[in-house]
Amino acid sequence: MSDVTSVLKVQSRDVVVPGEVLAVGMDYLPSFGTYRSRETIRAARLGLVTVEGKVLKLIPLSGAYLPKRGDMIIAKVIDILMSGWRVDTNSPYSAVLQLKDASSGYIEKGADLTKYFALGDYVSAIITNVTSQKLVDVSMREPGARKIIGGRIIEVSTNKVPRIIGKQGSMVSLIKEATGCKITVGQNGLVWLEGHPLMENLAVETIRKIEKEGHISGMTDKIKAFLDSRLKETKHFDEEQ
Amino acid sequence: MMNESLKQHLIECLKHNVRHDGRKLDEFRPITVEYNISRSAEGSARVKVGNTEVLAGIKLTVEKPYPDTPDHGSLMVGVELLPLSSPAFESGPPSIDAIEIARVVDRGIREAKAIDTKKLCITYGEKIWTVCIDICTINDDGNLLDAAGLASLAALQDACFPYYDGTQLDYKKKTDVKLPVLKLPLQVTVYKIGDKLLVDPLSEEEFVYDARLTVTTTPDGTICALQKGGEKQLSLQEIEQMITMGTEKGHELRKYLKDAGN
Numbered sequence: 001m002s003d004v005t006s007v008l009k010v011q012s013r014d015v016v017v018p019g020e021v022l023a024v025g026m027d028y029l030p031s032f033g034t035y036r037s038r039e040t041i042r043a044a045r046l047g048l049v050t051v052e053g054k055v056l057k058l059i060p061l062s063g064a065y066l067p068k069r070g071d072m073i074i075a076k077v078i079d080i081l082m083s084g085w086r087v088d089t090n091s092p093y094s095a096v097l098q099l100k101d102a103s104s105g106y107i108e109k110g111a112d113l114t115k116y117f118a119l120g121d122y123v124s125a126i127i128t129n130v131t132s133q134k135l136v137d138v139s140m141r142e143p144g145a146r147k148i149i150g151g152r153i154i155e156v157s158t159n160k161v162p163r164i165i166g167k168q169g170s171m172v173s174l175i176k177e178a179t180g181c182k183i184t185v186g187q188n189g190l191v192w193l194e195g196h197p198l199m200e201n202l203a204v205e206t207i208r209k210i211e212k213e214g215h216i217s218g219m220t221d222k223i224k225a226f227l228d229s230r231l232k233e234t235k236h237f238d239e240e241q
Numbered sequence: 242m243m244n245e246s247l248k249q250h251l252i253e254c255l256k257h258n259v260r261h262d263g264r265k266l267d268e269f270r271p272i273t274v275e276y277n278i279s280r281s282a283e284g285s286a287r288v289k290v291g292n293t294e295v296l297a298g299i300k301l302t303v304e305k306p307y308p309d310t311p312d313h314g315s316l317m318v319g320v321e322l323l324p325l326s327s328p329a330f331e332s333g334p335p336s337i338d339a340i341e342i343a344r345v346v347d348r349g350i351r352e353a354k355a356i357d358t359k360k361l362c363i364t365y366g367e368k369i370w371t372v373c374i375d376i377c378t379i380n381d382d383g384n385l386l387d388a389a390g391l392a393s394l395a396a397l398q399d400a401c402f403p404y405y406d407g408t409q410l411d412y413k414k415k416t417d418v419k420l421p422v423l424k425l426p427l428q429v430t431v432y433k434i435g436d437k438l439l440v441d442p443l444s445e446e447e448f449v450y451d452a453r454l455t456v457t458t459t460p461d462g463t464i465c466a467l468q469k470g471g472e473k474q475l476s477l478q479e480i481e482q483m484i485t486m487g488t489e490k491g492h493e494l495r496k497y498l499k500d501a502g503n
Contacts, residue, residue, distance in 0.1 A: 118244070120243065120244035121244050122244070122247075148246075149246045150246050150249070150250050151246075151247075151250055152247060152250055152251070152261060153247065194250070197253070197254040197257045197259035198257075198259055200254070200259075201259060201261070201262075201263040204261075204262075204263075205263065
């Protein structure tokens with residue numbers, strides 16, 4: 001063991017770049033987005049540091065989605081396998097949806113799997129397992145998992161997904177209520193929405209706004225005001241017609 | 242690739258005159274044109290239409306004229322759909338789509354007689370200038386066709402002859418003699434989806450269109466090239482509407498180029 005006294009090189013909420021030294025010494029522990037290299041702990045991604053006691057964590061500001069167990073994602077079917085489907089998770093790693101996890105009903109042996117999910121279909125599913133080799137399993141035998149039919153899908157930055165959802169889903173339910181759209185936000189940065197065409201556009205616009213200004217405090221009130229003013233405009237427009 | 246239900250939804254929205262990005266049917270995305278972006282090309286331009294980005298470069302070479310036009314310069318257009326611009330593009334020989342874009346751009350410039358090819362003749366029957374337009378896609382978010390057309394016009398405007406002493410070409414020395422560009426034939430593609438006509442499609446809209454018509458017009462409104470694409474047919478009335486729309490939008494796009502008077 002080294003006798004160097006551990007030194008913290010950063011403060012909570014500092015922006016760090018990959019490779020930047022966060023701490024020196026063995027007393028600190030690396031967690032999500034950070035790694036140990038001999039005596040030092042370094043950042044693996046661009047993001048904000050959080051220091052929780054001896055644990056150094058990182059909230060990423062950019063970068064692709066990385067599959068995590070328990071996440072609800074929107075995935076696209078890219079291949080049909082012998083006993084399931086391979087789905088694209090909008091990350092560097094594809095996932096497998098096993099036949100037994102695909103539906104609560106019974107799928108007979110040798111059945112035509114494209115009847116359930118064809119190539120290019122989208123599903124919302126939950127990640128059940130991620131191995132160290134990044135083999136990902138998803139399941140649809142969970143609440144909220146379903147085949148996605150109709151509507152449209154947009155891509156947002158995965159790092160902004162928590163902003164779009166808001167505390168206990170406050171932001172997304174605000175948009176849902178104001179626009180009357182059905183919305184599903186996948187942790188992997190794919191968002192599905194369906195509603196009146198004009199309202200869909202408003203919802204997309206709102207989501208883009210949150211994506212752009214997500215770091216500003218008091219976002220919920222700002223978005224509420226934005227939605228209200230835009231809804232008034234469309235009402236005027238309807239009356240004129 | 243888009244699945245059937247997403248396509249249906251897009252078509253359903255269009256029936257209400259609503260596009261996925263909130264634009265009007267006859268509205269272009271924001272366009273930017275940058276001139277002289279490459280040092281090694283005789284003329285170059287970068288055009289952005291929304292997130293679609295295209296580069297065009299002009300190369301001028303001295304060659305022997307074709308036997309049937311001993312006193313005219315020649316024109317060549319090539320398009321490369323780079324794999325970095327879309328997951329659908331692969332490296333290798335030009336695809337059918339790339340060839341189509343190149344031919345439509347070529348036809349517009351050639352048939353409008355946009356370049357004074359007689360001035361490209363150096364010695365009768367012996368030496369002429371050949372104008373090569375090379376177009377590279379940087380990002381494909383729909384409407385590469387019109388972006389490529391606009392970029393090649395901008396690059397033509399930008400082009401200057403390299404130094405030539407009668408035997409040796411020196412590309413390092415640029416003269417300030419401009420390429421003789423007489424007029425700007427603007428190219429606009431009108432798409433038909435269901436019974437709606439629209440311009441400047443998004444990638445999604447390019448998946449679902451029934452038919453399209455590229456209309457290339459000169460500043461005085463003369464049609465110099467047409468190209469029809471897509472699986473479905475067009476009625477005479479639709480073609481008339483598309484030509485009117487294409488001409489109007491062509492005038493609008495011309496404003497993005499310098500010396501828009503031409």
